[in-house]
Amino acid sequence: MIVLLFFIFLQMDTLTKQIYVMGSVADIKIVSSSTQISENFIFKLTEYGHHLEKMISVYDSTSELSRLNRIISQKPIALSPELLNLFVLADSAYTQTDGYFSINILPLLQYYQIYPSFFDLIKHKEIA
Secondary structure, X not given: OHXXXXXXXXXXXXEEEEEEEOOEEEEEEEEEOOHHHHHHHHHHHXXXXXXXXXXXXOOOOOOHHHHHHHHOOOOOOOOOHHHHXXXXXXXXXXXXXXXXXXXXXXXHHXXXXXXXXXXXXXXXXXXX
């Protein structure tokens, strides 16, 4: 059995790539029996990352999250099932970690006394 597993492992290809997604560089390493399978997986992973970025980016004024942030105080807005699911998962993580995981950044900014002074500083300036 060990010899068979070792032989199978020798037949594996390792593919390492860096992708830029959601404002960050992600290092990906995939071990697979086929380079083509690995490349296809990385392509799909990259596509999904760009899809998420388009949905939740606060830097893209057309993203669903940006639209939600602009409109929510004015009127109810329908969320896509995918964004709603992300909120449900985030809420579950918040509960399971006793609040250590939170998608709400405002309390953190207030705790470190960054808000509102930081936002007053950058309100009319471009950040490079």
